[in-house]
Amino acid sequence: MIEVLRLSHRSERDKRITTHCGLTSRAFGAEKIYISGENDKKTIKSINDVAERWGGPFQAKYVKDWKKLISEKKEQGFKIIHMTMYGEEFKSKKRTLKNKDLLVVVGSEKVPPEMYEISDYNLGVGNQPHSEVAALGIFLYEISGVKSKFKGSKLKIVPQKKGKKVIE
Amino acid sequence: MIEVLRLSHRSERDKRITTHCGLTSRAFGAEKIYISGENDKKTIKSINDVAERWGGPFQAKYVKDWKKLISEKKEQGFKIIHMTMYGEEFKSKKRTLKNKDLLVVVGSEKVPPEMYEISDYNLGVGNQPHSEVAALGIFLYEISGVKSKFKGSKLKIVPQKKGKKVIE
Numbered sequence: 495m496i497e498v499l500r501l502s503h504r505s506e507r508d509k510r511i512t513t514h515c516g517l518t519s520r521a522f523g524a525e526k527i528y529i530s531g532e533n534d535k536k537t538i539k540s541i542n543d544v545a546e547r548w549g550g551p552f553q554a555k556y557v558k559d560w561k562k563l564i565s566e567k568k569e570q571g572f573k574i575i576h577m578t579m580y581g582e583e584f585k586s587k588k589r590t591l592k593n594k595d596l597l598v599v600v601g602s603e604k605v606p607p608e609m610y611e612i613s614d615y616n617l618g619v620g621n622q623p624h625s626e627v628a629a630l631g632i633f634l635y636e637i638s639g640v641k642s643k644f645k646g647s648k649l650k651i652v653p654q655k656k657g658k659k660v661i662e
Numbered sequence: 663m664i665e666v667l668r669l670s671h672r673s674e675r676d677k678r679i680t681t682h683c684g685l686t687s688r689a690f691g692a693e694k695i696y697i698s699g700e701n702d703k704k705t706i707k708s709i710n711d712v713a714e715r716w717g718g719p720f721q722a723k724y725v726k727d728w729k730k731l732i733s734e735k736k737e738q739g740f741k742i743i744h745m746t747m748y749g750e751e752f753k754s755k756k757r758t759l760k761n762k763d764l765l766v767v768v769g770s771e772k773v774p775p776e777m778y779e780i781s782d783y784n785l786g787v788g789n790q791p792h793s794e795v796a797a798l799g800i801f802l803y804e805i806s807g808v809k810s811k812f813k814g815s816k817l818k819i820v821p822q823k824k825g826k827k828v829i830e
Contacts, residue, residue, distance in 0.1 A: 511678055514793035521792040544791055580819055580826040610824045619799075620808040621819035623712055624689040625682035628799030631792070635800050640788040651748055651789035656778045658748040 495595045496524040496638055497567070498630065499560060501609070502602040503531035514627045515600055516541035520552040522631060523638030524598070527553075530560040531602070549644025564612055567597045574599065574613045577629045581616030584633055591615075591637055598633065600626040663763045664692040664806055665735070666798065667728060669777070670770040671699035682795045683768055684709035688720040690799060691806030692766070695721075698728040699770070717812025732780055735765045742767065742781045745797045749784030752801055759783075759805055766801065768794040 498519040503512050512534075516527045520541075529538060533556045541554035557563050564574055572595040577584075599613065610616055619629045652659040666687040671680050680702070684695045688709075697706060701724045709722035725731050732742055740763040745752075767781065778784055787797045820827040 507678070510675070511682070514679070514795055517790075517792040518796040521788055521790040521796075548790060578826075580822055580828075582821045582823060607825070610826075616822070616824060618819075618821065619803070620689055620810070621821055622685075622689040622716060622809070622812070624685040625795050625799065627682055627793050627795040628686040628689075631787075631796030631799050632803050635787070635803075641790070642788070644790070651786075653750045653786065653789055654748055654784070655750060656784060657775075658778075660748075 496634065497526040497528065497572070497597050498524050499528045499530065499557070499563065499597055499599045500602070501530055501560060501599060501605060503529050503534060503537070504602070505532045505534040505537065508602060509534065509537045511627060512537055513540055515630055516554050517544055518627055518631045519634065520545060521641060522634030523641045524634060525551050525553070526555070528555060528557040528560070528563055530557050547648050549647030551645060561612070564597065571595055572597045573615065575633075576609055576613035576616045577618065577626065577633060578605065578610070578616050579618045579621050579623055581618040584617035584619055585636070587615055587617060588636055596637070598630065600630050664802065665694040665696065665740070665765050666692050667696045667698065667725070667731065667765055667767045668770070669698055669728060669767060669773060671697050671702060671705070672770070673700045673702040673705065676770060677702065677705045679795060680705050681708055683798055684722050685712055686795055686799045687802065688713060689809060690802030691809045692802060693719050693721070694723070696723055696725040696728070696731060698725050715816050717815030719813060729780070732765065739763055740765045741783065743801075744769075744777055744781035744784045745786065745794065745801060746773065746778070746784050747786045747789055747791055749786040752785035752787055753804070755783055755785060756804055764805070766798065768798050
């Protein structure tokens with residue numbers, strides 16, 4: 495089971511990046527994204543609407559107390575992975591983390607320093623500034639892969655050389 | 663040589679996603695991002711400022727006529743890769759595309775239908791809705807890898823288990 499925690503969401507600044515984090519989480523095998531910071535019902539709904547149309551299981555939900563969530567997840571046996579450009583190369587931990595229950599934490603602009611302490615691993619995809627969406631995507635792609643089966647989907651794409659084909 | 667083209671940028675809506683596309687391009691081995699749509703000098707400067715501090719070669723620049731750019735790149739022997747959730751699985755083309763000159767095109771919300779026609783390949787990372795940043799990141803990660811050497815960098819991270827270490 496893989497879940498994602500998005501820290502310090504701000505509705506205006508982060509609505510699109512957080513939405514991309516949510517959809518990327520779903521596409522690469524996570525089952526939940528918790529969003530802390532502002533309780534932005536519109537962004538949460540837009541992620542859940544995609545899961546409703548394209549299938550699940552996947553849920554986006556607001557979490558008020560992210561430290562409490564991390565404590566609970568640790569008690570449930572999850573490993574806490576904080577994605578950060580300052581961390582160790584994630585690939586060195588790939589074998590350790592495969593098939594484990596993971597809570598993958600992605601920050602926003604300012605990550606509270608204690609996040610580095612309470613995580614089990616601080617991991618980067620390289621050590622250059624890029625994007626929490628790319629870091630999350632590549633991490634999940636390597637650990638979990640491209641998810642191919644979704645339950646209850648109303649829409650499905652048939653891959654094409656040119657153009658678009660969607661079946662309902 | 664890998665270059666990226668970001669289509670239909672709108673300053674207000676896309677400034678952060680386009681910035682993430684730019685930084686992701688740089689971190690995974692592209693040398694240029696062309697941004698079409700609005701000529702958003704602030705976003706272009708913010709990407710170039712990162713390249714200035716963290717090293718290059720990398721450049722973000724505005725392109726007025728993206729179709730002309732694609733024609734020119736084709737004449738120069740570049741393969742045009744359009745990343746789209748409607749396309750074929752990118753991994754099936756990995757061997758064909760390795761070590762080729764590539765222009766990787768990522769769309770915004772509405773991609774002009776002709777883009778599907780003028781590209782050499784329409785490729786998806788899976789066929790689920792997620793993110794152009796994740797798609798671009800995973801594609802470049804697989805084709806080019808995490809770039810480790812940058813020229814003229816003023817800053818460098820020393821990976822840490824906990825906390826941050828940056829050397830100047």
